[in-house]
Amino acid sequence: MADHFEKIQKLPDPVAGCPNFRRVPGYKVYLCGQPTVAGFEACLNKVCGTIYPKDGKIIWFNLRQEPSIYINGEPACARPPNKIGEYAELGNVSREKLKEDEAEFVRVCEGRMKETDGKLKTVDVNKAEKEVEVKSIVTLHDVIEGVKEKFPGLVHMRIPICNSASPLESDFDTIVSTLVGTSINTPIILNDQVGLSRATTASVAACLFKEFQISASFEGLVETVPGMNLDLLKMDRYTMDMNKDALFRGEFEVIKDLVAALPDGVAAKRECDKVIDKNGPAKTGGTGIKQLRENIAESKLSYEIMDDAAQVFLKSKIMDNIHKYFFMIAFTAYMREAAEVAKNAGTDEEKAKNGLTGGKISTPADQLKLPKTFVQYMEEHSGLRNIVEEGKGKLQWERDIPAAALANLESLAASDFKANLGKIIHDIYQTAHTMFSDMPQGDHKKRAKYRFASKTLMRILPNSLKGEVEGLIEKKTITLDLYEILGQCTWGQKKEV
Numbered sequence: 001m002a003d004h005f006e007k008i009q010k011l012p013d014p015v016a017g018c019p020n021f022r023r024v025p026g027y028k029v030y031l032c033g034q035p036t037v038a039g040f041e042a043c044l045n046k047v048c049g050t051i052y053p054k055d056g057k058i059i060w061f062n063l064r065q066e067p068s069i070y071i072n073g074e075p076a077c078a079r080p081p082n083k084i085g086e087y088a089e090l091g092n093v094s095r096e097k098l099k100e101d102e103a104e105f106v107r108v109c110e111g112r113m114k115e116t117d118g119k120l121k122t123v124d125v126n127k128a129e130k131e132v133e134v135k136s137i138v139t140l141h142d143v144i145e146g147v148k149e150k151f152p153g154l155v156h157m158r159i160p161i162c163n164s165a166s167p168l169e170s171d172f173d174t175i176v177s178t179l180v181g182t183s184i185n186t187p188i189i190l191n192d193q194v195g196l197s198r199a200t201t202a203s204v205a206a207c208l209f210k211e212f213q214i215s216a217s218f219e220g221l222v223e224t225v226p227g228m229n230l231d232l233l234k235m236d237r238y239t240m241d242m243n244k245d246a247l248f249r250g251e252f253e254v255i256k257d258l259v260a261a262l263p264d265g266v267a268a269k270r271e272c273d274k275v276i277d278k279n280g281p282a283k284t285g286g287t288g289i290k291q292l293r294e295n296i297a298e299s300k301l302s303y304e305i306m307d308d309a310a311q312v313f314l315k316s317k318i319m320d321n322i323h324k325y326f327f328m329i330a331f332t333a334y335m336r337e338a339a340e341v342a343k344n345a346g347t348d349e350e351k352a353k354n355g356l357t358g359g360k361i362s363t364p365a366d367q368l369k370l371p372k373t374f375v376q377y378m379e380e381h382s383g384l385r386n387i388v389e390e391g392k393g394k395l396q397w398e399r400d401i402p403a404a405a406l407a408n409l410e411s412l413a414a415s416d417f418k419a420n421l422g423k424i425i426h427d428i429y430q431t432a433h434t435m436f437s438d439m440p441q442g443d444h445k446k447r448a449k450y451r452f453a454s455k456t457l458m459r460i461l462p463n464s465l466k467g468e469v470e471g472l473i474e475k476k477t478i479t480l481d482l483y484e485i486l487g488q489c490t491w492g493q494k495k496e497v
Helices: 037-048 095-115 140-147 169-179 197-222 253-261 265-279 294-303 308-344 348-354 374-380 383-391 403-416 421-435 443-460 463-474 482-489
Strands: 029-032 058-062 068-071 074-077 119-123 129-133 137-139 154-158 188-191
Touching (some): 029 197, 037 058, 037 188, 058 169, 095 119, 095 140, 095 154, 140 154, 169 308, 188 197, 197 265, 253 383, 403 421
Antiparallel strands (some): 119 129
């Protein structure tokens, strides 16, 4: 599958060959889609500018699960036929296996080229096919080795993660271990295919590591400056707009349970939310595309207007994203704990070398070490794993019809369904108007009310009609649609059930 496609660029100020390049405000952290061969150099030149040395250390994380190759300098990947045009959710993929698969992918393509006069056919996410005459075909690994000739300090790390589900605990550790030893001004670049969810997820973790460096290295030092207002440095002072809906603020029941279970849970959530917002679009203070927290709430609103089959898929996606948000907050708590240890509980050698007046320690960022891994942290707080598994689905998936409204409808249906049908439909829509008053006007609200009306009418049908309609729906003769149900109940198709 060709990585690039029409309208892949979703942000202003494009960098040639490097889709959706941007910098996270306040951090030396950058995100993008999969670059072309020339796009790698364009991206790195942009990151280094005129100040950072091109032979300096630069960390580049690739978060893709798909084997990647380059055909005539353009990126392409191997996808299962049923994943063309969809986000890649390829299960548990290791970086070692990716490297093997990419070499095999090139061999397969070379074999196919012998049968097609040196040509290959690609397809993009829009199912647009293109046949190209192949002049060069190499693996991503070989491209990176070529890039390192001009940027010898480049460290390219593959961490294949899913689009919706949380990274593994060990994935967070891989990010951290790669960043240990870097300085506060070491550039970090992250990419997936387009520069969307996977890159944004890992970017949040990278920014939280930068926060750890700032807190552990500089806060103790600043505290020695007379008259300094230390509250200005506190990341956990961040507050969101309380006029936003509770779900947009991330106040899911399972997140409330997490905040209560963590020693400093409120502060950890605030800091995590601040970093998520900086990684999001302009409306939350960022320069990006995906808002990892608010996207959950938006998906929940979409859930209400989907048909049953689509709801099954979307429900799984919503729970995966809540799981991811849960682990981001837990990872924030882990980083905050590590910063406190670095400032206050160093070894005698560290105290002698980097100790400050008052007992604090200010270790240079590139010398910071972590006392434990995130996996070990989660082992110590193993109850969190149970909390998220049991709680990520605790959402009100369907709005409850008020008891009085339901009793009224059931009474009308039971007394004389056909005679009262006009009033029943009127009252159903009157109830829907009240129930969905929080949704903005538009197609989403119309569809939500229509779907509610369809389900509610089905719910109150007299038994004599309900069995007939259910049978026709099961046979797929009709669907759970208001007008189709009304048609069956009035002039009636009288089909055998």
